[in-house]
Amino acid sequence: MSARTATEDPAWVRWALVGLALAFVAALVLVPAAAVLWEAVRGGAELWWRAVADPDARAAIRLTLLVAAVAVPLNTAFGVAAAWSLTRFRFRGKSLLVSLVDLPFGVSPVISGMVTVLLFGAQGWLGPWLDAHGLKVVFAVPGIVLATVFVTFPFVARELIPFMESQGVEEEEAALVLGASGWQILTRVTLPNVKWSLLYGVILCNARAMGEFGAVSVVSGHVRGVTNTIPLHVEVLYNEYAFRASFAVASLLFLVALVTLVAKKALEWKQRSARATARRSHA
Amino acid sequence: MSIQITGLSKSFDANPVLRDVNLEIPEGELVALLGPSGCGKTTLLRILAGLESPDAGEVRHAGEDVGARSARERNVGLVFQHYALFRHMTVAENVGFALRVRKRPRAEVTARVDELLALVQLDGLRERYPHQLSGGQRQRVALARALATAPRILLLDEPFGALDARVRQELRRWLRRLHDELHVTSVFVTHDQEEAFEVSDRVVLMNAGRVEQVGTPAQVFEEPASPFVMRFLGAVNVFQGRVDGNRTWVNDLEFAAPGTSGGAGAVRKSAHVYVRPHELEVHRAAVPGSFEARVVRLVPLGAAVRVELSAPGFGKAVEVELDVRKGEALGLQPGEAVHLSPRRARVFAAPDGEADSLTASAL
Numbered sequence: 001m002s003a004r005t006a007t008e009d010p011a012w013v014r015w016a017l018v019g020l021a022l023a024f025v026a027a028l029v030l031v032p033a034a035a036v037l038w039e040a041v042r043g044g045a046e047l048w049w050r051a052v053a054d055p056d057a058r059a060a061i062r063l064t065l066l067v068a069a070v071a072v073p074l075n076t077a078f079g080v081a082a083a084w085s086l087t088r089f090r091f092r093g094k095s096l097l098v099s100l101v102d103l104p105f106g107v108s109p110v111i112s113g114m115v116t117v118l119l120f121g122a123q124g125w126l127g128p129w130l131d132a133h134g135l136k137v138v139f140a141v142p143g144i145v146l147a148t149v150f151v152t153f154p155f156v157a158r159e160l161i162p163f164m165e166s167q168g169v170e171e172e173e174a175a176l177v178l179g180a181s182g183w184q185i186l187t188r189v190t191l192p193n194v195k196w197s198l199l200y201g202v203i204l205c206n207a208r209a210m211g212e213f214g215a216v217s218v219v220s221g222h223v224r225g226v227t228n229t230i231p232l233h234v235e236v237l238y239n240e241y242a243f244r245a246s247f248a249v250a251s252l253l254f255l256v257a258l259v260t261l262v263a264k265k266a267l268e269w270k271q272r273s274a275r276a277t278a279r280r281s282h283a
Numbered sequence: 284m285s286i287q288i289t290g291l292s293k294s295f296d297a298n299p300v301l302r303d304v305n306l307e308i309p310e311g312e313l314v315a316l317l318g319p320s321g322c323g324k325t326t327l328l329r330i331l332a333g334l335e336s337p338d339a340g341e342v343r344h345a346g347e348d349v350g351a352r353s354a355r356e357r358n359v360g361l362v363f364q365h366y367a368l369f370r371h372m373t374v375a376e377n378v379g380f381a382l383r384v385r386k387r388p389r390a391e392v393t394a395r396v397d398e399l400l401a402l403v404q405l406d407g408l409r410e411r412y413p414h415q416l417s418g419g420q421r422q423r424v425a426l427a428r429a430l431a432t433a434p435r436i437l438l439l440d441e442p443f444g445a446l447d448a449r450v451r452q453e454l455r456r457w458l459r460r461l462h463d464e465l466h467v468t469s470v471f472v473t474h475d476q477e478e479a480f481e482v483s484d485r486v487v488l489m490n491a492g493r494v495e496q497v498g499t500p501a502q503v504f505e506e507p508a509s510p511f512v513m514r515f516l517g518a519v520n521v522f523q524g525r526v527d528g529n530r531t532w533v534n535d536l537e538f539a540a541p542g543t544s545g546g547a548g549a550v551r552k553s554a555h556v557y558v559r560p561h562e563l564e565v566h567r568a569a570v571p572g573s574f575e576a577r578v579v580r581l582v583p584l585g586a587a588v589r590v591e592l593s594a595p596g597f598g599k600a601v602e603v604e605l606d607v608r609k610g611e612a613l614g615l616q617p618g619e620a621v622h623l624s625p626r627r628a629r630v631f632a633a634p635d636g637e638a639d640s641l642t643a644s645a646l
Contacts (some may be wrong), residue, residue, distance in 0.1 A: 067366065170363050170365060170367035171319075171369055171370070173334055173354075173367065174367040174368075174369075174428075175369070175380070175384075176334070176353075176354045176363045176433075177332055177333070177334070177354045177359065177360075177429075178380050178381035178387055178428070178429075179356075179358070179381050179384050180355070180380070180384040181355070181384070184384050188380075188384070192371045193371060193596070207296065220310060244374050
């Protein structure tokens with residue numbers, strides 16, 4: 001180590017702060033995570049498998065995958081469209097729209113679920129119309145998808161907006177003058193330039209879509225094997241004192257988190273090098 | 284292809300950027316749009332490219348109104364100030380982009396890319412990415428890319444702005460040679476007088492959204508049409524004068540009356556007399572039509588020497604530029620008294636409401 005500089009704190013301060021941070025992470029993240037895994041596998045592989053392969057659990061897994069399969073592509077398309085219009089056009093009310101994109105981050109997911117019920121429930125504004133057409137939204141799969149879409153809307157847009165802003169519009173203008181159509185500009189210039197940011201947003205969006213509890217809990221109605229997602233199924237098992245099974249199913253969500261974390265780290269690294277490249281080509 | 288611009292106006296959020304611009308660019312010419320930043324030159328270029336639409340006025344290419352044609356359909360080559368190369372594409376992919384989006388056969392694209400890379404002398408860098416290139420190389424890739432579809436009009440936005448001085452010199456000459464080979468009608472934007480004079484056939488001087496003067500570099504320098512042009516193109520001494528009939532007097536020095544270019548032919552009482560530093564003669568003794576000045580400082584400028592003087596008769600500083608040999612022959616020393624006589628002067632009517640506050644001798 002070199003000699004102490006003016007901006008450097010003494011060693012004991014540094015170690016104390018690092019130690020405090022590590023202790024915090026250990027208490028709040030590592031220990032609970034280890035506990036989940038330990039509880040999940042304590043009864044042996046067979047018990048774990050039985051809990052996960054249970055028909056209700058399998059239905060919950062299928063539903064979660066279905067919800068993510070609808071919500072993530074939808075929000076990817078919304079996110080790209082929102083980021084494109086917010087960074088490429090000048091219009092009135094732009095800053096308002098930017099704040100609105102963030103709204104789902106600001107409100108409790110429970111409220112998001114309540115809004116869905118308010119709009120689409122039997123007593124809701126659109127309820128009678130939906131009923132007349134034989135459509136069921138609340139306490140059914142469409143309601144769960146809608147609530148999830150709302151809650152996970154900001155992830156992709158939030159990731160893309162600052163990145164596209166920093167990149168500017170010159171490359172797109174160049175493509176336009178060179179004769180590219182709007183679609184060609186999107187697929188050959190814009191998307192390749194933002195691909196790592198986009199993927200990062202998609203991964204975060206997916207993690208949240210699979211793990212969302214509050215909003216989904218309000219609209220699902222908790223019908224076993226029908227409208228329970230993985231998080232709801234975990235809660236049901238837990239409330240029935242089926243701790244072992246509950247932890248076993250919970251460990252699936254934990255795996256999603258792990259995969260997300262690794263993918264996120266890898267993408268952050270990719271993005272950094274892409275940004276460094278961009279900076280160098282503008283130097 | 285020739286370009287005709289008539290009555291072009293454009294505002295951004297109620298700020299006028301272009302005011303009634305009229306301009307004719309003949310086929311095959313290389314024209315510089317020259318002016319200070321904010322004068323509207325880049326906006327004019329973007330309107331020519333179709334990236335902005337004018338609020339009023341018309342743009343014609345070879346007589347045909349292109350107002351309804353989008354940037355995509357104009358087939359104009361455009362080189363951006365910061366090149367705007369596609370960062371995730373190689374040099375060859377960048378250059379071939381315009382042909383690929385037109386769905387040309389692969390063999391044709393490859394052949395054309397080879398031809399263009401040879402033209403800009405970058406044959407060896409086909410597979411490089413933009414961030415692996417120097418500024419000058421990027422500039423040439425941008426140019427090759429803009430030329431891919433053989434556009435009949437080439438537009439360049441501050442093409443040398445982001446390069447260091449030596450590379451800029453080289454690229455200027457190279458661009459001029461390239462233009463002499465291709466003869467494509469070209470318009471480039473610059474705020475650098477030297478660059479405009481060195482590269483272009485004609486210079487369009489712009490100020491505050493208007494065209495001040497159009498002419499060859501020699502014309503605009505020797506016969507500036509307005510005080511703005513006079514001041515923008517190099518240093519100048521400005522003297523406050525009184526108009527009396529058809530003469531203008533600065534103390535007891537006599538000059539012609541101002542032309543009508545400064546104000547719409549109205550009779551005015553005051554005028555400004557502009558004298559370039561190299562158009563002042565230095566004498567040891569008084570001669571007819573000279574005034575007295577005291578040497579303050581000598582600044583060697585290589586081939587020339589700048590003499591800064593104070594002229595007590597006018598209460599102001601005066602600048603003279605001499606070539607080195609003449610300077611040596613005179614052997615001037617700071618503090619010495621000399622006599623100056625203008626070899627040539629340009630007189631413009633003072634703008635309305637201008638007091639004698641104008642004391643800056645040089646821009």
